[in-house]
Amino acid sequence: MLRTLSQxxxxxxxxxxxxxxxxxxxxxxxxxxxxxxxxRAILDKKLTASVNILPKAYSLYYWNGEIEEATEILLLIKTxxxxxxxxxxxIRLVHPFEIPEVFSLPMDQGDVHYLKWxxxxxxxx
Numbered sequence: 001m002l003r004t005l006s007q008x009x010x011x012x013x014x015x016x017x018x019x020x021x022x023x024x025x026x027x028x029x030x031x032x033x034x035x036x037x038x039x040r041a042i043l044d045k046k047l048t049a050s051v052n053i054l055p056k057a058y059s060l061y062y063w064n065g066e067i068e069e070a071t072e073i074l075l076l077i078k079t080x081x082x083x084x085x086x087x088x089x090x091i092r093l094v095h096p097f098e099i100p101e102v103f104s105l106p107m108d109q110g111d112v113h114y115l116k117w118x119x120x121x122x123x124x125x
Contacts, residue, residue: 020106022118023084025077027091028057028101035073038094042077047087049121052076078118081106 025048029035032055039051054074061068079087081104088102095102107115 019108020081022107022110022115023079023081023104024107025075025079025084025087025102025104027075027077027095028059028072028097029075030070030072030096032073034096035075038091039075039077041094042087042090045090046122046124047083047090048077048079049118050078078107080119080122083122 027038029038032053035053039053042048043051052075054076057072057074059068059070059072061070077087084104088104091100091102
């Protein structure tokens with residue numbers, strides 16, 4: 001947590017981006033309505049600034065010892081790395097899957113104007 005705060009402070013002071021300050025979180029949903037509901041809820045809670053909803057991800061996976069196939073909807077959630085843990089916990093509470101797929105990757109680079117917008121969009125009012 002202290003490392004994340006120091007990275008954010010450095011970004012603000014120097015006007016440059018520190019790799020890993022923001023992350024992209026991937027979440028699969030069983031249908032578009034659930035994907036929209038989750039996206040709106042996390043936007044309302046300021047856990048993200050932007051969510052892309054990508055239709056028809058074909059998934060094959062092991063479940064209860066069997067290979068399963070499903071069509072799922074993929075959420076690409078852009079957020080502060082410092083919010084990933086809280087975002088993941090919230091998604092586990094509202095997601096219909098017993099074990100929702102939630103994982104993140106840190107953003108290495110990005111347009112400075114977009115990253116500034118991300119920061120501003122998640123500020124508490």
